[in-house]
Amino acid sequence: xxxxxxxxxxxxxxxxxxxxxxxxxxxxxxxxxxxxxxxxxxxxxxxxxxxxxxxxxxxxxxxxxxxxxxxxxxxxxxxxxxxxxxxxxxxxxxxxxxxxxxxxxxxxxxxxxxxxxxxxxxxxxxxxxxxxxxxxxxxxxxxxxxxxxxxxxxxxxxxxxxxxxxxxxxxxxxxxxxxxxxxxxxxxxxxxxxxxxxxxxxxxxxxxxxxxxxxxxxxxxxxxxxxxxxxxxxxxx
Numbered sequence: 001x002x003x004x005x006x007x008x009x010x011x012x013x014x015x016x017x018x019x020x021x022x023x024x025x026x027x028x029x030x031x032x033x034x035x036x037x038x039x040x041x042x043x044x045x046x047x048x049x050x051x052x053x054x055x056x057x058x059x060x061x062x063x064x065x066x067x068x069x070x071x072x073x074x075x076x077x078x079x080x081x082x083x084x085x086x087x088x089x090x091x092x093x094x095x096x097x098x099x100x101x102x103x104x105x106x107x108x109x110x111x112x113x114x115x116x117x118x119x120x121x122x123x124x125x126x127x128x129x130x131x132x133x134x135x136x137x138x139x140x141x142x143x144x145x146x147x148x149x150x151x152x153x154x155x156x157x158x159x160x161x162x163x164x165x166x167x168x169x170x171x172x173x174x175x176x177x178x179x180x181x182x183x184x185x186x187x188x189x190x191x192x193x194x195x196x197x198x199x200x201x202x203x204x205x206x207x208x209x210x211x212x213x214x215x216x217x218x219x220x221x222x223x224x225x226x227x228x229x230x231x232x233x234x235x236x237x
Contacts (some may be wrong), residue, residue, distance in 0.1 A: 023121045026112030029128055030105045033152050036093050037101035057094075065148030066091035071140025088133045092152045104152035111159035118166060123222035127215045131158020134214035135207035143203040153204070154211030160185055161215025165223070185212055 040060070043053030066087045073079045095101035108128075116124050135154025139146075168181035189209065 021117075022109060022113045023116030023124050025121045025125045025128070026109060026116055029152075029155070030108045030112070032093050033095070033101055033105035033108065037095060037098060037105075040095075041098050060094045061148055061150060064090040064094050065150050066136045066140065067148040068140045068144045068146060071137065072144075075137075075141070088136045089129065091136060091149050092132050092155050095151045100151055104156055107156045108152055108159065111156060111163055115159055115162045115166070119162070119223060124162075126222050127158050127162045127218050128155050130218050131155055131161065131211035131214040134158075135211035138210035139203070139207035142206050146203050149204060149207050151204075154207045157185075157188075157208045157211035158215030158218075160188070161212040161217070162219040164212075165216055165219035169223075 039048060040057045042048040043056045046054065049056060064087060070084050070087050073081075074084050095104065112124060112128070115127065119127070132155045135157070136149055139149050139154075164181050164185060168178045171178045171181055189205070
């Protein structure tokens with residue numbers, strides 16, 4: 001009989017390097033964020049690439065960012081070229097600045113570790129990449145004419161969606177109020193709204209919220225025990 005998510009317990013971590021407890025897929029994703037940002041930061045400082053290196057970050061915005069125009073080419077005109085499809089993922093590894101990249105990569109590591117304590121590495125990958133693609137698709141469809149979408153945050157919010165599902169399931173097992181599971185996403189979206197009102201901001205929250213919803217949707221299918229376990233427990237309530 002498959003085990004349900006609520007019966008899983010994090011493995012006992014030996015006294016080894018802390019990265020040993022983080023799923024390899026999360027280390028790869030976050031490592032790519034950090035490595036790419038390191039190249040751009042060094043180029044901005046003139047250490048790499050000389051004068052040409054100063055423009056590498058802006059060139060990456062144009063070559064790897066996801067713009068609503070890409071969505072129009074793919075979804076409306078049916079141009080399924082690899083250079084356009086790849087942007088549904090590549091945008092997540094290019095950031096506006098050093099702070100955004102470091103913060104996004106750190107959140108990805110932290111949330112990915114928590115989700116990875118319970119989910120198989122392939123399930124973590126499904127949540128991360130699914131939310132990345134889903135966030136870009138909804139952003140492209142709902143935010144025409146906006147600047148390119150950049151950064152790992154839709155992927156991070158997808159991890160928050162999986163985290164919310166885990167918390168929701170555990171609260172249900174304990175007979176507690178399951179709405180408490182949504183406190184984290186409520187706090188983050190509220191904080192994002194306040195910053196947007198104070199300092200201005202675009203519509204990237206659409207991609208973030210979409211990433212969260214995609215992660216929340218995918219989680220029951222890829223959690224230990226899968227969808228069958230989810231339905232069985234829902235019928236028992």
